[in-house]
Amino acid sequence: MSHLILIRHGQSIWNDKNLFTGWVDIPLSQKGIFEALNAGEKLSKFNIDIVYTSKLARAIQTALILLSKLDTQKTPVIIHTKGKMKKWSNYASSIEIIPIIQKKELNERYYGTLQGLNKKEVGLKYGEQQLKLWRRSFDVAPPGGESLKDNLKRTLPFFKQKVVEQLEDGKDVLIVAHGNSLRAITKYIENLDENQIIKVEIPTGTPIVYNYENKIFKDKVIL
Numbered sequence: 001m002s003h004l005i006l007i008r009h010g011q012s013i014w015n016d017k018n019l020f021t022g023w024v025d026i027p028l029s030q031k032g033i034f035e036a037l038n039a040g041e042k043l044s045k046f047n048i049d050i051v052y053t054s055k056l057a058r059a060i061q062t063a064l065i066l067l068s069k070l071d072t073q074k075t076p077v078i079i080h081t082k083g084k085m086k087k088w089s090n091y092a093s094s095i096e097i098i099p100i101i102q103k104k105e106l107n108e109r110y111y112g113t114l115q116g117l118n119k120k121e122v123g124l125k126y127g128e129q130q131l132k133l134w135r136r137s138f139d140v141a142p143p144g145g146e147s148l149k150d151n152l153k154r155t156l157p158f159f160k161q162k163v164v165e166q167l168e169d170g171k172d173v174l175i176v177a178h179g180n181s182l183r184a185i186t187k188y189i190e191n192l193d194e195n196q197i198i199k200v201e202i203p204t205g206t207p208i209v210y211n212y213e214n215k216i217f218k219d220k221v222i223l
């Protein structure tokens, strides 16, 4: 049996200010840093084999902080895939590592022209119903941005190919990503329909653990 651990990044500075963030690369707030440390403590006994993050700093920052709390001799190493960064990040083969791999497929949904706007003010201007459709519906895209369906189209092929392959291999996989890229993954692994996914909220800095066995995700625990 292997484990899949999903975690949304800790609170970012724009989460704190209640601004739409999407692909704007905003770091963690101080509260977010504490959330990441706390998540690391909760996960300290897991034998994590591989970490996938998005390309966004708030996810990478969360992963690095969290990994500092793990009770392991393995060294977290950010894997570079191009040019000299790849070639010159060689090391002795006796070293055991936890690879950290950054994938744009795990990025938050692109929030289009809403990025940088205050969520409460958008609700007042366009109405709560419209705000909810933009934020939580499956297929209504925010202006110029990605719907959850669009987000799912880029996140899910990556998840099914790369992550499931690792789980099949008996590896414990940690994914550090975002509210909507994780909703896309959750829709798939919990087999939720387009109405059920509307209600799914992923809190910041909270590990969600599934056991994976015989091609089935089961025994979900929120730590």
Ligand SMILES: O=C(O)[C@H](O)COP(=O)(O)O
Pocket: 019, 020, 021, 022, 023, 108, 111, 135, 178, 179, 180
């Ligand atoms: O991008 C953002 O603003 C948040 O990370 C997720 O936003 P949401 O909860 O409005 O989908």
